[in-house]
Amino acid sequence: MERNIALVALFAALIAALGVIPQVTLPFGVPVTAQSLGVMLCGTVLGARRGAMAVLLFMLLVCLGLPLLSGGRGGLGVIVSPTGGFFIAFPIAAFVAGLITQSWRRVPLALSAGVAAAVGGLVLYAFGIFGLAQVLGKSLGEAALLVTVFIPGDAIKAVLAGLITSALYRARPRAVLSRA
């Protein structure tokens, strides 16, 4: 019981800490923030329920006014900002990623988690594009055009999520609740 609370809270802190650390440079020289990677890892490592709880806890603290989003952003303004859709999608993406990782066990964890993170990413984009369209007063197609530049980076992040989850399982099998 205490272990669950501790893991949920620490993964929430992890997402926050990933926002504080400066951008990581991916292969092909694309700079990205690791925060959405952290959100996916909550799902692939902790599973659907606890992963979503960790993300919700993180979001609660952002809304309470802590500058935990990358770039030191926070507060209620995040929800009504153009990227608000992505923010709101965080826990759903983590939940979906966790669900896939938990359920799809016949393949190696790296593959299952990687696909899970990719599908989670699709969820993020779906909500994010919708939110962007609403706030900017554009159509869904137009909003989608605005985010295409980020797709390669996020595709790489999904692969990384798979590899990292697999490495974590080798190091600390008991902590990977999605495969408990």
Next chain:
Amino acid sequence: MTDVSLTLEGRAILQGVSICASEARIGIVGRNGSGKSTLARVIAGLQAPDTGNVRVHGIDVARDRRAAIRTVGILFQNPDHQIIFPTVDEEIAFGLLQLGQPKAEAAKGVRAILARFGKAHWSGASIHPLSQGQKQLVCLMSILAMRPRTIVLDEPLSGLDIPTRLQLMRYLDGAEAQLIHISHDPEVLAGYDRALWIAEGRIAGDGAPDAVLAAFKTEMHRLGGLDDIADLTG
């Protein structure tokens, strides 16, 4: 503690350990890896042994956790592994709230213990900027506020500089509880009432500190001449 054995991940950490001790200041020495930290956790009730039973002032600490937290406190080596809350007040109040005290009483208790340690100006302070020694002191205050009858100290002085170590030892010596101080450094246990030496999960020495610690030091120097650092445990 009667005939306690514990195996973790396939390795026998404690084997047939029996201790009956009522002295006020008890020291436990041993090499790293001898089982001392596990012994500390077993005494505090954080780990249940596979065989045998552990009673502290009559309480089965592993099973009766509610009574255990009133009876036994434990101070770990690294305060960052122990502090849960971001401010001094919340950290000290937590244990009191866990004991069932209402918020107002807990707040009074926090102020009282801060005053007793001459740290009333720490009220409202944040944990993050504190030094290791200061954090360790917060941990000690958090435990003493709960007034346990016994406190287990799992190498609390490691990693602190000499002045901080001496200051913290002064605070420890002034504590009203029975202290069970575990260390790999015999010097800190010199003035104690009784010393136990644990080696490879068993009691290798038990009695007056002068004799036990001297024998321990001799053995440690002998081992220093060998090369068992090369051995892999797995």
Next chain:
Amino acid sequence: MISLTSPVETRAHDWPAGAKLGALSLATMALFAMGGVAGHAAAFAAMLALYAAPGAVFFRSGMARLRVLWPFLAIIVLWHVVAATPGQGAVIALRLVTAVGLANLVTMTTRLSDMIAVVRWLAAPLRRVGIDTRALELGIALVIRFTPMLAAKGTQLARAWRARAARRPGWRIVTPFVLCAIDDAEHVADALKARGGL
């Protein structure tokens, strides 16, 4: 951890957080329901006036936080200049800045402890149904406690990496970083159990 509450004390700091949040929700809904440029311009001006009321320091820090919206405002302006629909563009841009500005205003004038109190109040119905909300309060405290620690560990890991590598850390640093979090969780669980657990 430092929150986004403004150190400049305003009268709004003492108003009940729940009331401010409720007012914000209504204002935001109204903004997204309104149509004309004139209305949005008035709302925008009102928002600026609220920021200006506590003084220059508060105003400047408030405006600094809105700077993040630059790229989006630029997109809107460019788009609507090209499409020759400046009126629509003005509405969208004004609405965006006003909504975010009002939300930030609540954040800047509400202390973290007051926000947490609102959460506790909102969670009260759950308590009546028997759900233990202590875990939530503990969770909040733990995140506040451990975010700076994990961030510091991350920086240490990066330093250790750069001590032996020519290039800056890549994705490989994330795994040991997550392990730090997992190990910290084990210690926290122990520390909780040592003091009575949940």
